[in-house]
Amino acid sequence: xxxxRVFVATALAAALAMPVxxxxxxxxxxxxxxxxxxxxxxxVIREAIRQLQLTRDELEHKAASDFHGHKAAAIKSINEAxxxxxxxxxxxxx
Numbered sequence: 726x727x728x729x730r731v732f733v734a735t736a737l738a739a740a741l742a743m744p745v746x747x748x749x750x751x752x753x754x755x756x757x758x759x760x761x762x763x764x765x766x767x768x769v770i771r772e773a774i775r776q777l778q779l780t781r782d783e784l785e786h787k788a789a790s791d792f793h794g795h796k797a798a799a800i801k802s803i804n805e806a807x808x809x810x811x812x813x814x815x816x817x818x819x
Contacts, residue, residue, distance in 0.1 A: 766814075766817075767813075767814060767817065770810050770813060770814060771814075773810060774807055774810050774811070777803050777806055777807050777810075778807065780803060781800055781803045781804065781807075784796055784799060784800055784803075785800060
């Protein structure tokens, strides 16, 4: 009987602590992300550059085919887009 009370109390304590732990962590992550975005400036452009670089790497190293020349054209276009985005960031500093 005493063991059952201990088990119930432990389960209740864990159940009560779970929502607190799960809600506290995302708030900290959101605060950190927001602070980083303010510090970096233009987070959407920076994320676009990162996504384009990842896509280019996927095409260069993991694509199974050259897709009749379209892969090379896509990589060229991605490189041009990345360059334009870097230029946009640089022009904002002027």
